[in-house]
Amino acid sequence: MPNLFTPYELKGLSLKNRIVMPPMCQYSVDKQDGIPNDWHFVHYVSRAVGGTGFIIVEMTGVHPDGRITNQDTGIWADGQIDAYRKLTDAVHSHGAKIAIQLGHAGRKAVDAEPPVAPSAIPFDSRSKTPKALSREEIAELVDAYREAARRAVEAGFDSVEIHGAHGYLIHQFHSPLTNVREDEYGKDLGLFGEQVVRAVKEVLPADMPVIMRVSAKEYVDGGYDHEYALQFCTRYRDAGVDLFHVSSGGEGPIGSNGGPNAVPAYQADLAEYLRNGLQVPVIAVGRLESYSDAQAIVAEERAELIAVGRGMLSDPYWALHAEEALGGVNQMPKAYERGLWNRK
Template identity: 50%
Template sequence: MAAKLFTPYTIKGLTLKNRIVMAPMCMYSSHNQDGRVQNWHRTHYTTRAVGQVGLIIVEATAVTPQGRISPEDLGIWSEDHIEGLQELTGLVKENGAKIGIQLAHAGRKAVLDGEIIAPSAIAFNEKSKIPKEMTLEDIKETVAAFKDGAERAKKAGFDVIEIHGAHGYLIHEFLSPLSNKRKDQYGGSAENRYRILREVIDAVKTVWDGPLFVRVSAHDYTEGGLSPEDYIRFAKWMKEQGVDLVDVSSGAVVPAHIHTYPGYQVPYSETIRNGADISTGAVGLITSPVHAEEILENNRADLVFLARELLRDPYWPRRAAKELGVSLESPKQYERGWNI
């Protein structure tokens, strides 16, 4: 039987040639600090397309200048960003992969000059800046910025949009009771803490009808924080709103000790997938092709997201194919080196 890792996967009319996804990873390489695509991005992402990754998700891309994690982040807050992103999507597609983009706002974890914003005026840690508690107008403007970012992503030719709701950034800060102490309609109950994500999803869907993913941190690893069971409820709401896949990561809303090991987040993906009956992606120190295959064969996830392993080896899909006994078509230019 063919390895499931190398079977096509279709989601909302988009067919990926395999189940291997490059997870979004910040490159901090817009050194002119205007959020534009640089040669590094062109080389970095295109190389993974040549390496036969099925779907490449571009790093956290800020929907506002204030929403950058660092001054070197990519941006999508301006029409001026479309040209570079369009070039990037063209290069990746030309080399056989599909391409997505992660729309993001860093919230209180932004390391920038000037004011930063968050659901509550609580710093991430003792070394971090205290953010301004967002007004209702701030929230409205931020939701609109995600919508505008989605519209630009469509113009730039992306196949998939992923909303960043993980890793302690703005949307995760609203979701978690550890960072959201608001007393209004955006705080308190699970429904209220989910409200901004609900509004972002609804706003994005007014301009985007392609596959829509949401990345979540399914465990806060701290007493009083969120657990995978909490995310079953959130994922059910996402599914009702038309989200196609939940990309399941964990942690980083507060400083916490996390015991990591290969596949340590896969059980969270499995819990959400089964509990909410929604497609999921598994990520977290997945390096072995056999491990990736096991995750898919046992229906613990629908897609396998690789991060640092694809930094180490852009041609990991080729190694995986050889190990799993799959004949993988090589780029014509590389046939004399690959087909041996």
């Protein structure tokens, strides 16, 4: 029976444990150039020191106007590669693996002039009305994802995660709420996402898994449910996705945090549903700060990996503390051994 600290392998990705730091935007780029700085270096490397097995860098723009804000990271130019290489080398030196989440905010890009989307529908009454993408512009964005994935490989990342959740561009294409186009991208809502997956797959090594983050449910009247999510995820799986990172929300008044009624592990059932329906591994995420909750989901084989977001913002050493609480730490940075009480 697996547990939170059982090693895990998927294609060429080999993890020392089942603990994932999910992408969480830091809004800390200081020159609006998309290049990660010292803040990002310390932020991610400290979680590697803290025992996390797999770190996924925050949503990183494949295009300058694809960022949520101009303070977000980007990977749209070759000149950005070196900063990421410094980061991946440091994370690897502490025994962790690292991926990068490639994304485009679409109509939710607050600093874009104008933002773009499948259709000219603003996110809410306070948001800008986006420009509906032309076919030519869609093709350019597919290529932007491809080139961003190529740069990620050159920068030393162990995997790539495609952001198809939380109301961002790919989500906007496959959601009937936000895609009312009359061309092939409106008649076939999963087409853009499939094209992105295939483009990314083209430039990755054969043994590098493709991850995709999806919202398995929209918390809004008329929004899609888990059964519809299974349909488009099947499409993405067949295009080349190896592992799904299962979240929810992002459209309507309730965002990706599930709203005030979200309880611990509130998205675990959605992850398990897609895991069973797709017959592929999944990452469960959502209020999993409790060590015992995270341990139970892996032990019950409801998900292969567990992502701890806000809990890891609060505690960079969440993984070490979880191991200590659940039975004793076997591996600890030597410099920190004096701070550990329950060493085996």
